Amino acid sequence: MHYRQIFFVAAAALLLGCNHATGQQTGQQTDKQTDTVNTADAAEAGLVKADAHPDVATGIPALAQRLIDAYPEQKLVYRDNHIVFPDGTQIIYDDGKEKTFEQMLDNCDIEDMLAMTYNPDTKVPAYLEDAGRARSEAFFKKMYGNSEAAVRKNLVSVNWFGQRLLFTRVNGADRQLLKVAEEIAKYPELKKYMEQSSSFYWRPVRGANRLSAHSYGMTIDICTKYSNYWLWSNRGAGEMTKGLKYENRIPLQIVKIFEKHGFIWGGRWYHYDTMHFEYRPEFF
Numbered sequence: 001m002h003y004r005q006i007f008f009v010a011a012a013a014l015l016l017g018c019n020h021a022t023g024q025q026t027g028q029q030t031d032k033q034t035d036t037v038n039t040a041d042a043a044e045a046g047l048v049k050a051d052a053h054p055d056v057a058t059g060i061p062a063l064a065q066r067l068i069d070a071y072p073e074q075k076l077v078y079r080d081n082h083i084v085f086p087d088g089t090q091i092i093y094d095d096g097k098e099k100t101f102e103q104m105l106d107n108c109d110i111e112d113m114l115a116m117t118y119n120p121d122t123k124v125p126a127y128l129e130d131a132g133r134a135r136s137e138a139f140f141k142k143m144y145g146n147s148e149a150a151v152r153k154n155l156v157s158v159n160w161f162g163q164r165l166l167f168t169r170v171n172g173a174d175r176q177l178l179k180v181a182e183e184i185a186k187y188p189e190l191k192k193y194m195e196q197s198s199s200f201y202w203r204p205v206r207g208a209n210r211l212s213a214h215s216y217g218m219t220i221d222i223c224t225k226y227s228n229y230w231l232w233s234n235r236g237a238g239e240m241t242k243g244l245k246y247e248n249r250i251p252l253q254i255v256k257i258f259e260k261h262g263f264i265w266g267g268r269w270y271h272y273d274t275m276h277f278e279y280r281p282e283f284f
């Protein structure tokens with residue numbers, strides 16, 4: 001699916017409570033003029049970013065450019081519907097497949113991954129608002145390592161409130177985590193939320209084939225004692241269940257500090273996971 005269409009579909013799904021956020025195309029594209037107007041309307045409604053339109057001069061989709069800019073260390077380029085690494089590795093940008101929400105989680109291309117806007121002002125996430133929860137596994141394996149051993153080669157020990165946490169140095173994620181620690185340390189009342197944190201763990205998501213973000217070494221879970229998780233609070237719920245009860249006990253002050261340094265928060269997902277922060281600079 002073309003990324004412009006996916007934006008409109010995601011926007012429509014949010015408005016209509018559609019079960020398949022990425023499932024159906026809303027119609028044929030007509031011309032640039034119409035497209036621009038639609039994008040502007042959607043942006044005005046707060047559902048897409050105003051820069052969603054492709055850069056006409058370069059021909060690089062704006063979302064692809066955002067990815068390239070977010071990971072300068074990777075020296076990525078966009079070519080012929082692929083994100084290309086300096087060693088020639090190419091990862092497809094848009095696989096052109098229509099997917100249901102659940103198919104998208106398990107088989108996410110780069111365009112799918114970037115199509116939802118991460119909203120740092122979200123209080124209670126809307127139905128299926130999960131920006132960043134779906135990941136292009138090929139892209140993250142290429143950057144951080146395609147096996148546990150390969151990821152481990154890039155891990156360093158970070159001092160996290162007296163705990164030693166393994167975190168990747170790829171993309172400077174370890175340095176960003178240290179900045180978060182330094183800033184949170186200024187507020188002693190927040191320290192209790194940092195106890196018994198965890199980071200690297202190579203494993204699939206429970207009940208799914210895809211890898212957890214913890215596998216890549218750029219993700220941290222803070223104290224479980226103060227955490228809420230959509231499945232703990234909604235026993236028996238599934239991915240498509242509507243009306244999930246939302247709960248959070250993590251102070252937004254902590255969240256804002258993580259976000260300032262490029263980490264998204266699982267508490268802004270409809271399928272929330274409030275202890276979870278992962279380094280995803282492409283969403284800021």
Ligand SMILES: [Zn+2]
Nearest residue numbers: 220221276277
């Ligand atoms: Zn987590």
